[in-house]
Amino acid sequence: MGIAAFYKDCVEALYENLGGQASVTAIGHISHSQKDYEHGRLFSLYEQIDHKVDFIEQELQHSEQPIVLVGHSIGAYIGLEVFKRFQNKIIFFVGLYPFLKMNKSSVTQSAIGYIARSSLLSKLVSSSASLIGSLRPSITRGIVRRFLGPSWSVTAVDAVCCHLLRYNTVRNVLLMAMTEFQKLTEEPDWTFIRAQEEKMAFLFGVDDHWGPLSHLEEISKHAPRVTLSVETEGHTHGYCCTEAGSVWVADYIAYLIKNQMPVRNN
Template identity: 60%
Template sequence: MLPRLASCCWSARFLSHSLLLSPLTSTRYNTKCLVNYNMTVDNNLLAEPMRRANFRLCNVSGHISEVLEIRAEAPKLHVLFVPGNPGVILFYKDFVEFLYELLEGTASVTVMFLRELAAIGHVSHSRKDLEKGRMFSLQEQIDHKIDFIREELQNIEIPILLVGHSIGSYISIEIFKKSPEKVKYCIGLYPFLTLNLQSTTQLFIGKIAKSQVLASALSYLIASLGLLPVRALRFMVRKSLGKSWSVNAVEAACSHLSQYHTMRNVLYMAMTEFRKLSETPDWTFMRERKAQLAFLFGVDDHWGPLNLLEESGSASIGEHV
């Protein structure tokens, strides 16, 4: 459920490649590639100043939501990122900034490829309990993102590209279905589209999530860790979960996941995810829109196993690493 932050560079590179070959524009753009053939970061390029994502709170249909964004003066494209579960948007700060930098380039006619990039977190997956203990289902999180597009992006005339991670891929597809006039392309990174009956991890999480007693107990246990000194909590997170995580990701885990309301919402959303994703994915829609869809699968990712690529019946809409 937690973000595969170690795959940030490759995920962003795949995403930019998919974007540049998408039907959003008839012009092919060159990207400023920040990774070399060995998939390591190019330190010379990273030494250049990088645009930082701005964090803000916005009101979406009465719900205070956390947003990261990088704006451009005259954008030609708006990229909207939808997180997985947990939907703590600060987990993805480095990814958002890296992606923006990776897409920075020039067209073959030397016209700047300008775009805006925004990332919106899930309701109540936040540091403060702004919803007073209310829990939000998968469908309510989908509706929340649709409302965000309607309220925050209603006046933009440029195409919207949706990028989803894990369950965010499923959410993005549902948004795509309901907003085809605005959304022109959708990319799923390590997509969670249906239950994996072979995954013991999913079985374990599912049993906890559907039990109010177990979900509450686990949430209280994790929240109690927030009473530890900050340095001790950081050490525990880095050693147990985030050995390859960035400083920003570790800080987000310490500040958000140590909140009772956040963990309860994570588990409640997981329960509704598992219930909905027990159904067969809408392969018909995805095949019909395969020119506007792209997926990145991981060979060791139980949330989006490679057999999904085979079941889709169209290898042209997915790749794996």
């Protein structure tokens, strides 16, 4: 999900884990928010990549501080593309539960792709989400809680109610999904991954159709010096939707950062 609010717990835990000595910024996707600042415009995967590049150029390009880039799901693919453009600024990249190529055996991906390719179905799903989001807040929250279950954190439920259940957000999610699925029929850029393998780490889940363990094996084959890990604590691809998952992943990221770039005392 490209809604930065989902990662609030993880970002705060990571900041604390690094002793408050690092700047931690979550960059969401453009037009994946409560307010439709882009007036209904839809953004493709490629435009979302450009959005991240523009942010780094505007906010971080003149900073002397090295950058550790972290991407979750399709954000891992986006992160690799951003890494290509800032190879002398980014010192390490972490891909969390990465979505780097299509999984032909995934029923979920097939269903999302079918909806995303249909303008009519995309509008219908977006309108339905918007309708739920327009109800009295207590009713919307009750529906979301009932549908998602008790394990979801307050932060994640708030993100769904405030940002996801909006017509413009869901339309952009589906348009982006369509362009993702078109692009990710291709193989990852193994040449780049191999060239930067000592500056990369990927965390996979045990049962994750977005990033199955077969993809971990492919990375290991093409770029054997990439740091590869498998999370076995019972968290899921949507780790950011639970407090426990957010804290566990923050600890994992902090461990990698401290090993790659020790945080100095003031």
